[in-house]
Amino acid sequence: MPTEREILAERVRQRLDLLGRSPRDASIAASGKPDLIRDIFRERRMPTAPVMLELARELETTTDWLLGRSETPDQPVSEATVRDKPPEWRGTNDKDGIPVLGTGYCDDLAIEGQDGALHIERIQLELDHTVRMIHRPAALWAAREAYAIDLHGDSMEPALEQGSVRIVDPRRPPAHGDYVVAQLNDGNGGRDVVTVLVKKLVRATSTVVELQQFNPPITFRIPRSQVARLHRIVTYEELVGR
Numbered sequence: 001m002p003t004e005r006e007i008l009a010e011r012v013r014q015r016l017d018l019l020g021r022s023p024r025d026a027s028i029a030a031s032g033k034p035d036l037i038r039d040i041f042r043e044r045r046m047p048t049a050p051v052m053l054e055l056a057r058e059l060e061t062t063t064d065w066l067l068g069r070s071e072t073p074d075q076p077v078s079e080a081t082v083r084d085k086p087p088e089w090r091g092t093n094d095k096d097g098i099p100v101l102g103t104g105y106c107d108d109l110a111i112e113g114q115d116g117a118l119h120i121e122r123i124q125l126e127l128d129h130t131v132r133m134i135h136r137p138a139a140l141w142a143a144r145e146a147y148a149i150d151l152h153g154d155s156m157e158p159a160l161e162q163g164s165v166r167i168v169d170p171r172r173p174p175a176h177g178d179y180v181v182a183q184l185n186d187g188n189g190g191r192d193v194v195t196v197l198v199k200k201l202v203r204a205t206s207t208v209v210e211l212q213q214f215n216p217p218i219t220f221r222i223p224r225s226q227v228a229r230l231h232r233i234v235t236y237e238e239l240v241g242r
Contacts, residue, residue: 005043007068015059030054097133102126121155125196174232183229
């Protein structure tokens with residue numbers, strides 16, 4: 001009996017052939033990254049629930065059919081069995097949606113620690129580039145400054161899964177234990193953001209911001225003067241009013 005990953009790979013191939021779409025095109029449309037379907041074909045990992053929903057939409061079918069839980073591709077089957085995230089994550093072209101900003105991989109950030117250089121995973125964030133819009137949850141209707149990012153890398157798994165989408169609300173100051181987007185300047189008085197870290201906030205003082213990543217496990221400090229902005233990532237529980 002084929003595994004769920006094998007079923008997914010085969011059914012994605014069927015829909016691509018039927019619709020005449022390339023794996024790269026469908027991958028970018030569904031996740032903002034070109035390798036989503038390539039990884040599915042290689043059976044490396046299962047997409048997260050929000051990405052699976054977007055992929056099904058792009059392939060004009062349902063997640064139930066893609067996962068082998070339905071034999072009718074166009075049947076309006078409930079998605080409740082595969083959602084582990086709120087329904088607000090579905091994409092939208094609505095002008096009132098939340099922009100997903102452009103993100104990408106970049107080299108690790110080297111920080112001097114007591115035992116030598118620490119290599120911290122970081123991302124590239126294009127603050128002036130929107131790759132797509134997602135639906136604005138009711139809980140953030142008044143948060144017009146909110147934005148979303150696609151997560152890259154595995155440094156914060158399992159708390160923040162690679163490939164998932166997270167909404168950031170700059171209005172509410174982060175507290176200790178929150179997950180944050182730390183936008184850093186060059187540390188020489190410049191105002192431009194030169195790199196971005198997605199980490200867990202350990203503590204923040206007037207002089208330093210202490211952050212934590214999980215893979216590899218590292219707790220490190222950044223001079224407060226180098227932190228241009230520290231934005232809080234909204235939890236899924238908050239989005240559904242829990």
